[in-house]
Amino acid sequence: xxxxxxxxxxxxxxxxxxxxxxxxxxxxxFPYETGQNGGAAFLLVYILCVxxxxxxxxxxxxxxxxxxxxNVNRSFLTLAPGTHWNIIGYMGVFAPVFIMGFYSVIxxxxxxxxxxxxTFGMSQKSPEYFATAFTEFTASPIRPLFWIFLxxxxxxxxxxxxxxxxxxxxxxxxxxxxFVILIAFCVRSLFLPGAKEGLSFLFHPDFSKIDSGVxxxxxxxxxxxxxxxxxxxxxxxSYFSDKTSLPKTAVTVASLxxxxxxxxxxxxxxxxxxxxxxxxxxxxxxxxxxxxxFQQIPGAYIWSVLFFVLITVAALTSTISLCEVAIAFLHExxxxxxxxxxxxxxxxxxxxxxxxxxxxxxxxDFYILGFSIFNFCDFLASNILLPAGGxxxxxxxxxxxxxxxxxxxxxxxxxxxVWYFGILMFCMRFVAPVAIFLIFLSGLGxx
Ligand code: PHE
Numbered sequence: 001x002x003x004x005x006x007x008x009x010x011x012x013x014x015x016x017x018x019x020x021x022x023x024x025x026x027x028x029x030f031p032y033e034t035g036q037n038g039g040a041a042f043l044l045v046y047i048l049c050v051x052x053x054x055x056x057x058x059x060x061x062x063x064x065x066x067x068x069x070x071n072v073n074r075s076f077l078t079l080a081p082g083t084h085w086n087i088i089g090y091m092g093v094f095a096p097v098f099i100m101g102f103y104s105v106i107x108x109x110x111x112x113x114x115x116x117x118x119t120f121g122m123s124q125k126s127p128e129y130f131a132t133a134f135t136e137f138t139a140s141p142i143r144p145l146f147w148i149f150l151x152x153x154x155x156x157x158x159x160x161x162x163x164x165x166x167x168x169x170x171x172x173x174x175x176x177x178x179f180v181i182l183i184a185f186c187v188r189s190l191f192l193p194g195a196k197e198g199l200s201f202l203f204h205p206d207f208s209k210i211d212s213g214v215x216x217x218x219x220x221x222x223x224x225x226x227x228x229x230x231x232x233x234x235x236x237x238s239y240f241s242d243k244t245s246l247p248k249t250a251v252t253v254a255s256l257x258x259x260x261x262x263x264x265x266x267x268x269x270x271x272x273x274x275x276x277x278x279x280x281x282x283x284x285x286x287x288x289x290x291x292x293x294f295q296q297i298p299g300a301y302i303w304s305v306l307f308f309v310l311i312t313v314a315a316l317t318s319t320i321s322l323c324e325v326a327i328a329f330l331h332e333x334x335x336x337x338x339x340x341x342x343x344x345x346x347x348x349x350x351x352x353x354x355x356x357x358x359x360x361x362x363x364x365d366f367y368i369l370g371f372s373i374f375n376f377c378d379f380l381a382s383n384i385l386l387p388a389g390g391x392x393x394x395x396x397x398x399x400x401x402x403x404x405x406x407x408x409x410x411x412x413x414x415x416x417x418v419w420y421f422g423i424l425m426f427c428m429r430f431v432a433p434v435a436i437f438l439i440f441l442s443g444l445g446x447x
Contacts, residue, residue: 023318038209065237
């Protein structure tokens with residue numbers, strides 16, 4: 001059998017995995033979820049979810065992927081032959097299609113904004129202009145589709161090249177770029193007049209804002225942002241070498257991901273408060289707020305181009321990981337070439353994202369269970385499929401796999417000490433499954 005692909009360098013492992021986690025979830029979704037769900041109180045619940053649910057589930061995914069060294073479906077079949085645990089794998093192959101559906105729409109909008117910013121389409125415009133222009137743009141049937149197709153084309157270009165030449169190489173270049181741009185923005189934002197108010201909104205919790213809905217959304221956000229619950233990290237971990245330290249990688253990824261989300265908040269909320277915009281706007285928050293802000297600061301041209309390039313980069317390194325779950329599956333299970341597998345997947349994503357995009361315009365009267373197509377894909381994937389997948393994966397590792405086997409994987413066969421093993425197992429066996437289940441029920445209004 002041909003040798004299976006791997007990430008070649010240590011940096012590549014981190015860049016690709018952080019690349020998967022850091023994405024629109026941090027820069028686009030986190031600020032508006034925080035804005036709509038009570039600011040600092042949401043951030044606090046979010047961090048608790050990352051620590052007690054996110055980290056254990058991430059380690060569970062790493063253990064499954066690295067030990068089985070196969071796609072999501074095959075990983076479960078290898079570790080638990082003759083059982084039906086691979087259903088989690090199937091869920092994992094479907095979830096990216098829904099996520100790619102709405103995610104590519106936002107990424108497409110971002111590309112359009114890069115173009116607008118670069119061609120001076122944003123200079124000297126009034127705040128009203130940005131609000132109307134955004135609504136007209138997203139409702140139009142054709143223009144967003146052009147950008148969505150371009151974005152999916154970029155994905156195809158990278159993923160069809162394979163794991164180390166495509167994904168790893170792109171991440172090694174794009175991720176450092178992303179961090180540099182982010183830090184520059186953060187510094188700029190702290191000098192805006194509304195910085196104090198913005199930071200207080202983000203860091204001073206009002207506990208009366210926490211209810212079960214807020215907790216459900218914080219949990220969904222944590223799973224989404226850390227790329228958990230659908231096998232992305234199982235697939236990526238299957239490309240880790242035997243020397244990669246799973247606990248260190250998990251802690252690095254979770255910390256950097258949370259850091260970037262907080263940075264995005266630090267960039268956006270001072271701007272929101274400086275220009276009298278409501279922090280509780282939905283998905284349009286960054287698309288209406290920020291172009292306004294850019295017009296009012298020196299160097300508008302360069303800031304706006306940079307910002308939207310930043311979001312595109314972040315989105316791209318995440319979508320390639322979403323695609324990889326399904327591509328590895330199609331390639332290894334059905335023996336399609338990587339190229340053909342990529343073509344099949346990108347085609348399905350094209351169809352889904354076209355539907356999601358049209359739900360802002362011609363299909364805006366079409367509802368599924370009370371949601372527009374776009375919101376349905378987002379809600380189904382982030383608040384249902386990912387937490388449910390996460391719950392099953394942690395039950396699988398906590399209850400089905402042998403304790404010693406897990407310990408060997410986490411310690412790289414005794415190379416490092418896993419002093420926290422007891423706590424981790426407790427979280428995987430009890431805390432994560434029970435908490436996810438309860439939050440589910442209450443968030444869905446069932447008790
Ligand atoms: N974590 C990515 C983000 O924050 C999205 C994602 C979710 C990627 C699930 C892979 C799997 O944007």
